[in-house]
Amino acid sequence: MADTANPFFTPSTLPYQLPPFAEIRDEHYLPAFERGMEEQLAEVDAIVRTEEPTTFENTMLPLERSGQILQRVAEVFFNKSSSDSTDFTNALEEEIAPRLAAHQDAIRLNPALSARIADLHARLDELGLDDESRYLVERYHTEFTLAGAGLDDADKERLREYNQRLSTLTTRFEKNLLADTNELAVVFDTAEELAGLGEGELSAAAQAAADRGLDGKYVVTLVLPTGHPWLADLTGRSSRERIMTASRARGTHGGEHDTRDLVLEITRLRAERARLLGFDTHAAYVTADQTARTPEAVADMLGRLAPAAARNARAEQADLQRLMPEGQTVEAWDWAHLTGAVRAEKYDVDFAAMRPYFEAERVLHDGVFYAATRLYGITFAERPDLVAYHPDARVFEVRNEDGSELGLYILDLYTRDSKRGGAWMNPLISQSSLLGYPTVVVNNLNVPKPAAGEPTLLTYDETNTLFHEFGHALHGLFARVTYPKFAGTNVFRDFVEFPSQVNEMWMLWPEILENYAVHHVTGERMPQELVDKLHAAESFNEGFATSEYLAAALLDQEWHRITADDTVDDVAAFEAAALERVGLDNPAVPPRYASTYFAHTFSGGYDAGYYSYIWSEVLDADTVEWFRENGGLTRENGDRFRSRLLGVGGSKDPLEAYRDFRGRDAQLEPLLKRRGLDR
Template sequence: MAETANPFFSPSTLPYQLPPFAEIRDEHYRPAFDQGFAEQLAEIAAITSTTEPPTFENTMIPLERSGQTLQRVAEVFFNKSSSDSTDFTNALEEEIAPLLSAHQDAIRLDPALYRRLQSLHERRHALGLDAEGRYLIERYYTEFTLAGAGLDDDQKELLRDYNQRLSTLTTRFEKNLLADTNELAVVFDTADDLAGLGDGEISAAAEAARERGLDGKYVVTLVLPTGHPWLASLTNRSSRERIMAASRARGIHGGEHDNRELVLEITRLRARRARLLGFDTHAAFVTADETAKTPQAVADMLGRLAPPAARNARTEEADLQRQLADGETVQSWDWAALTETVRREKFDVDFAAMRPYFEAERVLRDGVFYAASRLYGITFEERPDLVAYHPEARVFEVRDEDGTGVGLYILDLYTRDSKRGGAWMNPLISQSALLDHPTVVVNNLNVPKPAAGEPTLLTYDETNTLFHEFGHALHGLFARVTYPKFAGTNVFRDFVEFPSQVNEMWMLWPEIVANYAVHHQTGERMPQDLIDRLQVSESFNEGFATSEYLAAALLDQAWHSITADDDVTDVAAFEAAALAEIGLDNPAVPPRYASTYFAHTFSGGYDAGYYSYIWSEVLDADTVEWFKENGGLKRENGGRFRRRLLGVGGSKDPLEAYRDFRGRDAVIEPLLKRRGLDS
């Protein structure tokens, strides 16, 4: 095949360099990866072979320019393998994962390149660089050092082996999970089994069954977390139990998709690699280059939150118990449904009754986009002329108030068997002044798709998720940096969730909710007294919500606090002991993710970092207070947040950027109040 026929071999000529999805075929990926590997290694060799002393211009600039073919194909391929996988992408990802790991090691463990970085790092304050240039040197030096660049040759060889094996294992974990999630989808014979669901949800279940060749039946596909959103509405207790049982069975029921051995092997290898790199545990290795700095800092914070969260959950459970008949006890599959009963009684708030007000298109255009327009002055125009990677993915052009292009936003809303669970943001093209790159970002969600002609009605949580993920998209769209290293959301893992969490605040902001929460049939706006009651009930059920999250976060920390000398052989026993030790072993409140389907930590890059959500929420809650103190939804407030936080990407220390925005460090009290943990 001629090189010119491969669309990855040169930059796209489409608007904003949108990848030419209409031209990309399966046969293009592997040659593009191979060429991308070879090109970047040659570019690195050109840096290290020069006899000239290291300078910023002959080392850092070509380093930042390297690997563009590889970047183009990797961004497109890994987005596709997550959102629209096939047998081909699954097989190729298993091939590519160890090759990519080896390629990254070839660069990070290159002794000649590391010596040049060391030299520049020692002289960084005397090079006449601006702050971003100095920070670029500091980040590369730190990351290469932590990656093992200072090890001897034998140690590097062992490290390469660990890295390649881990890349293969984590890829296999993700593929097993997707397959098991699809296979364990729950089939119901009649609509009566789904009593309590709305017409749109039943239509979505019928459509899911039809797509599997099960006409006349109903299929409930599983979501990534333990709890399914439909558990809150289903009145048939046995139906709820079946869904919960299927959710919790992922990765533990034997067969080719069992993830238990993978969990043990991944954590064992991570512990051994950490020791090789000079750390006691993988958690210590990870947090060394995060804002937390140490596992003890994480443990201190989570330990402060866990006891009151567990107490609150027990109090909530007692309330729920009163809804059951004598002799019955609250089970995990009951919690959501009973909670809705208590919520209605205490606050007259019914989440199920709110769904008709959350029609997806209104939420998107008159909620999510409207809030961003009010706050930042940006506009959105759908571009049906631009082809995305899947027919259901929609492309929007984002412009500033003066008409200047900001980037492209792609929304892929619906669930499908080829898409992994959860919701996320991916970049396809990341802004960089050095490379003259624009921005293209993707949001993926997993909303069940109703039959043709039926409206897509979002749950309360799905609406919140759309606002959350769009916060990541804004971070990617607004970042304006010189160097690719700092593009978009390339910040510390325990900071990356902060902008997305802040964006959730606009979901119920008075001017925003009044604009989008309109009944899809009657056209009536959501009653203000319902919104008021919802806000009054904000901390209701936070004992459960905080406990299930903390259980997962602390489980992640426990797995990655294993040392190379520890011999763990039983996943279930380890998990049970870890939860009991922290007092979060309530069977009615299972962890948000159990080990065998904990994609964040075993395949998603949040290993020893799932604490990041609540760590970032300290900043988020403090920021919400700032917006309230300063008039809320005002352009000058949005402008300050955009310039001083979103706009800097990863080009400065994130806590320094926060202090620049807030005028001080964050305080934890607003978070404690939000989650009902302040008493």
């Protein structure tokens, strides 16, 4: 294919090198992947064939410049496959995933290349490199070593087989889960069955039904976590049970979309691969290159939190039980609904009453963007002239206070059957001065889309999620690095959630809340009394929230602490035993994700790493204390946080960057207080 015929073969000429989505066709992807891999292997071959002595300039710099076509097509394709999948993208992803795994192995297991990197690493003190360049050598050396560079040829071949098979299985897990999630969406015949929902929610359910050709009915699509946000409002217990039962059934009811065999094979192969690489377990392999360093450190922290969380959840459950009719016990599908009643009783807080104050446009512009402007001085302007990958995706240009260009931000807010569950951030173009690249980042959420003309009213949790995901976007936008390897959010997995969790803080910060929490009909601001009650109830139900999260995090660890000699053949039995061992086997408090729909760990790159949310929250809670101690939402504080943490990307050890910002290591106490675990 001629260069002019494939938009991936050359850099985009659009502002910020935004991919030319209007020109991209399905037939462009595979040729771009193939040429991209071929070109990068040729670039690596040129590095190792040079007869000159190994230097940073003839090894690391061309390595960092390599693979630009592949990077362009991969960022666009994998964003599309997760946010707007089709039969074509599903088929191509299954085909290309093992080929990409083999391609990566061809680079990381190249003995001549790893020898050159090892040589540079051994002479680091003699090279006179700046800090970022020195860290680049260190990171490559560590990653190549962990990837198996030191294995003999036979073991390298076994490793390649593991990697390719695992890439196929994890891709299949994601596709099966999406298909099963769509198939298990719950159909209701009448609006009465959905009593308790607001007009916007009913409109979204009716629209979801119409989109499936079920005019006159109502469809409740499932979200990625076990619990559905509408369970809090639905008054009909049987309707709540239907939704919860469908959610928990994903991947377990036989047929082509069952994920249980995938879970078993994935975990077995990961354990075997870990042993090949010199580790007892996959968890040990993963944490060796994270800030945690060992699974024992993870287990120690989670183990300190689990008993108190389980104890608090049992106390909360007893409080809920008094609201149940005689002869009935609190079930998982009752929890959110009863919690709302108890919250209203104890604190007079009604989350449903808040939704009219969380109109999506107002939250975005006068909340999320406004907080970023006050803290960092950046500004946002929508660019309707720039075409994104889907009609619902909107493009915003972001500039620094002095008017200089910062990047593009794309928001894709609404759910659809072609989008995987959850919420996330993706880069499309990642800044690096070596390549002269700018920044383009995407936030994806799954907010139900109301019918045309109806306002989009966010739930409390959806508002929080938008602030959270925008924290990832800021991390991607602010990072200013030399090398592509350190661009944006390319940091340790158990640190990546830290900036996003900090950004959640601004949702309820007084100056921010009063600016966006405005009734979408009356224009009145959210009453201060309601805000005060909300703050008073901040640690309410944290036993449940912490327990459901920890159950998933510990389950992830258990699956990845099995050894290559262990035999597991029953997913449900393994899960039940794992939860029982840590005291989190309360049926009324199921894990946030059960094994069969645990996308984070079986297809999302968080394998043995789901603990990172609460690991990062230690830093987050400690950072919130710092902001409060230093005057809160000020430009001076924002500039410090941006320059010392967000702006360094992955070019510095994250804990070292945190110490540079905070002046010390993070302390656990603020997290314990936040989650009500200090009593």
